[in-house]
Each structure stands twice: as structure tokens, then as C-alpha cells.
Amino acid sequence: MTSIDRIRLPTPFGVGDVNCYLLPTAELTVIDPGPETADAREALRSGLNERGYSVEDVANVLITHPHMDHFGGARRLADEADARVIAHGDAVERLVAPTGQFEDEQAFFHGFLRSMGMPEDTVETLLTLPESYTDFQSPVTPDRTVADGERLDLGVVLDCVHTPGHAVGSVCYRLRSENAVFTGDHVLPDITPNPTLTTLPGRSDERTRSLPTYLASLEKLRTVDETVGYGGHGDRLRSLQKRIDETIAHHHERKEHIAGMIPDSEPGTTAYRLMNELFPELPATEGFVGISEIVGHLDLLDDEGRLDWHETDGVRKCVLAG
CATH class of the missing domain: 1.10.10 (Arc Repressor Mutant, subunit A)
Structure with missing residues (x-):
């Protein structure tokens, strides 16, 4: 067994703070180190210090998806800590450039x-x-990429579930020993993540069908055994499957509302x-x-x-x- 700890990092975006999770095993693992801002760096450094760690103790930096409020500060943290960066393979081109x-x-x-x-x-x-927001991220090259169904042993075992839709290369990390899933922005407690349009991985001439893809990913995550969710924003999800059902229902209700227009x-x-x-x-x-x-x-x-x-x-x- 391990313990899950959260450091709330400020962002310059309307969504507010982003959750950075710590898995303090033999290898200290950080999930989503926040944007590349001085405020986020200081909050992370202070949060680590309060828990008896330093930046240099971080061994692994996991990225749930390539949105700058989650990955923007990954390169600086990895450089300072000499840590590995891990992300889904479909996220690489967005992280690198x-x-x-x-x-x-x-x-x-x-x-x-x-x-x-x-x-x-x-x-x-x-x-x-959005051009003004590009300052809140630094390019980062993952040291390791993961795929759907892959298992990570980082002193604690995490199973990877590929969940595209909200973002290309979104991945949830299952921590079976704690009955928990780190959901990034795929499932959130208080808002329904917008499946924002983007281009397909490896393509610059075709868009994603983000919402149908997102709903398919939600259905996929419904089947996991873990019931507790730790999202990228907000508080813990005590019933992951219930929140998934609510999110799916919301989109189908909106679909019918739009059909009526x-x-x-x-x-x-x-x-x-x-x-x-x-x-x-x-x-x-x-x-x-x-x-x-x-x-x-x-x-x-x-x-x-x-x-x-x-x-x-x-x-x-x-x-x-x-």
C-alpha cells in the first residue's frame, strides 16, 4: 500500500488550480507538475518541502495529457530533478513541439x-x-512512452488506460492497490471536460471527432474495477462510475437539446x-x-x-x- 498526496498548483487559466499528485514510494513520482509559471514552481517546491521532500527527490514525472496547465512545467522539473518524463505515445508531438x-x-x-x-x-x-498562453509551457521529450494496457512499475504499480477525447494522448493511471484512478481531465467532479477540437496525431489536415471519441473513452473507463477517482481539478471522486454516468447523460441531453434547435x-x-x-x-x-x-x-x-x-x-x- 502507498499513500496519495495532492499539491494544488495555481494556474493563470479560468479553470483554477490544477492537482499535482505525489506517490511517495522508493521512487517519488509526480503526476502532472502544472504550468510553466513562477507561482506553480514555487507552490510545487513548497508543497514538496512541507512533506519532507525536495525537488531533487522526484524520480518520475507522469503526464496525463498534453494541455499546458498539466505538463507545462515538466521539463524544468525533470531537468532539476534528473527525473524521467512519462506520457502516452500520442501525446509526444504536442509535448515535443x-x-x-x-x-x-x-x-x-x-x-x-x-x-x-x-x-x-x-x-x-x-x-x-491563445497565442499569449504559449509562454506557460516548455517543450519536453518523454523518456518513456506508454500505450493502452501497459503496466508501469515505479515502486508502485500503475496500469495505463488510453482515454482520448478531451485531449489527444490522454491517459488515466490505475492504482489498483488503492482502488483509485488518476483521471487527469478525463473525468472531473464538478464540470464536464470539453472535448476540444484538435488535429489527429501525426496529421495536420484532419480534425479529431473529439466528443464521440471522448464518450467511447468514458464507456471504456466505466468497466474498471476501481471506484475512486483523482481528477486534474477539484476534489476526489468517491464514485468514479457514477460520475462517468452523469457525464455521459449530460452529453446526450445536450445532444437532444441541440437537435431541437x-x-x-x-x-x-x-x-x-x-x-x-x-x-x-x-x-x-x-x-x-x-x-x-x-x-x-x-x-x-x-x-x-x-x-x-x-x-x-x-x-x-x-x-x-x-
Whole structure:
């Protein structure tokens, strides 16, 4: 048996603090070291010191997924501690070259968002706003990559469950000895993680179908025996499976709500118009998350054969299938 400890690290993002977990075995393992900011570094250093450790004691740095509030400070920590960095193989290109990945996404999504009915000036705003956030991450090359079903023995045994959807390369770590799963942002106690659109691993010309992928990953995690979840934000999940069921139900309810907003005859509607109707007060900083939400639920309806699409002047509109 081991003990699970949490250090809450501040982030410059609206989501608030990120949870950094410690597995203090013979090899001190850190899960998600937070963003690359002075405040997060100091909080991690202080948290380790309060628990009788120093940065140099860290032997392993595990990354749940390649979002900067979780991995941004991994390289600095690994360099200072001479620690190994471990992540899923699909996360590597985003960890090694996060700025290049962001630029590829900007290029791809410019055309895609225009096809969803978004005006040019709005597209430019949505795709340039995140540029200021790139300072909160440093490129890092994992020393070891893991795959679905792989077992890690780091002085404590962790089983890896590949859970793409919220992010490419998302992985949950099962700690069977503690009846626990470290879920990253795949399952959270108070919010439903947005399956944000991105490009496919190894591709810069095709997007993910993030929400259908996310729901499939939730169904997969439902089958694990462990019942306690430790998410990347918020408090412990006392019933992991119950929260998974709630999250799945939320998305299907929203899918039906959005279906009710779609006309059953031409000229139809665009994803951008649906976003403005569903989220009329959405700030520009949340625009890409908002359009990802709409496109994801349209993907679900599309998979069920409930939509017909037509394109005019490069803009796609949908109607309910007859």
C-alpha cells in the first residue's frame, strides 16, 4: 500500500488550480507538475518541502495529457530533478513541439471554422487569442512512452488506460492497490471536460471527432474495477462510475437539446449560429471551446444518421434528416 498526496498548483487559466499528485514510494513520482509559471514552481517546491521532500527527490514525472496547465512545467522539473518524463505515445508531438502544433492547428482550423459559418474576423480572434498562453509551457521529450494496457512499475504499480477525447494522448493511471484512478481531465467532479477540437496525431489536415471519441473513452473507463477517482481539478471522486454516468447523460441531453434547435428544412443552420443561440453571452476567450461543443454534438447526431448537410459558398449548413 502507498499513500496519495495532492499539491494544488495555481494556474493563470479560468479553470483554477490544477492537482499535482505525489506517490511517495522508493521512487517519488509526480503526476502532472502544472504550468510553466513562477507561482506553480514555487507552490510545487513548497508543497514538496512541507512533506519532507525536495525537488531533487522526484524520480518520475507522469503526464496525463498534453494541455499546458498539466505538463507545462515538466521539463524544468525533470531537468532539476534528473527525473524521467512519462506520457502516452500520442501525446509526444504536442509535448515535443507545442508551439509548432499550435501553429498547425491555427492553419487547419482557419478554413474549418469558416466552413462552420464563422465570420472571418471572429475566426482571426479565436485563433490568435491563445497565442499569449504559449509562454506557460516548455517543450519536453518523454523518456518513456506508454500505450493502452501497459503496466508501469515505479515502486508502485500503475496500469495505463488510453482515454482520448478531451485531449489527444490522454491517459488515466490505475492504482489498483488503492482502488483509485488518476483521471487527469478525463473525468472531473464538478464540470464536464470539453472535448476540444484538435488535429489527429501525426496529421495536420484532419480534425479529431473529439466528443464521440471522448464518450467511447468514458464507456471504456466505466468497466474498471476501481471506484475512486483523482481528477486534474477539484476534489476526489468517491464514485468514479457514477460520475462517468452523469457525464455521459449530460452529453446526450445536450445532444437532444441541440437537435431541437436545428430546422427540418432548408436553408438549415450553421454550427456558428447554433453556438450563438446556445451560448449567447460566450466571451471571445471561450469561443473555440464553444464551437468545439457544438461540432461535437453535431458529430453525435451525424453518427446517428439524423442530419443532412449541404454546402453553399464554402459554408456547411445542416437540417434534420427526414
